[in-house]
Amino acid sequence: MERGKTFIISGPSGVGKSTILHKLFERRPNLYFSVSATTRGPREGEVDGKHYHFTSAEDFKRMIGEDAFLEHAEFVGNYYGTPKRYVYEAMERGEDVILDIELQGAIQVHEKMPEAIRVFILPPSLEELERRLVSRGTETAEKIQGRLTRAKVEFESAHTYDYIVINDDVEHAVSELDAIMTAEHCRAADRAVKF
DSSP states (O other): OOOOOEEEEEOOTTSOHHHHHHHHHHHOSSEEEOOOEESSOOOTTOOBTTTBEEOOHHHHHHHHHTTOEEEEEEETTEEEEEEHHHHHHHHHTTOEEEEEOOHHHHHHHHHHOTTSEEEEEEOSOHHHHHHHHHHHOOSOHHHHHHHHHHHHHHHTTGGGSSEEEEOSSHHHHHHHHHHHHHHHTTOHHHHGGGO
């Protein structure tokens, strides 16, 4: 069985990552979406192991000491991280792993797992990103401006990724991401082993 690969997917808030990934999972049945661990309590309707791996701060800190995370961070008094174990188990089962993480987490993962493939999702323009954020109708104008400011900083790091997908059309973006994944499995180094 061919070992799975890990794909890091990053991009600014509002770029459409969730929509693209949802459609990608419909196309590719052999995918594993990495579930983060967190020390925050579950919200109503959240299921342990599906939405997050809920854990205590004590256990989380122990896991940091054991180098059990590909990446981790503290945010608003809670810890969040990507457990190595589940990622490696999925890859051993032949599943490709999707990590939907922001820039700092992507840098940490790439340091520990340089073979991970990094894909940055960009909007067609900053104006289009603003239109998408406004059309959500879920945030204040001030929060939207904060997200746009952060997006400009994130855009500057896009060139450090292996691939860039521009989400000007969802189906086209999904097709590009799907093609990237197929191409990564056709690398000579992976195929030559079979002969």
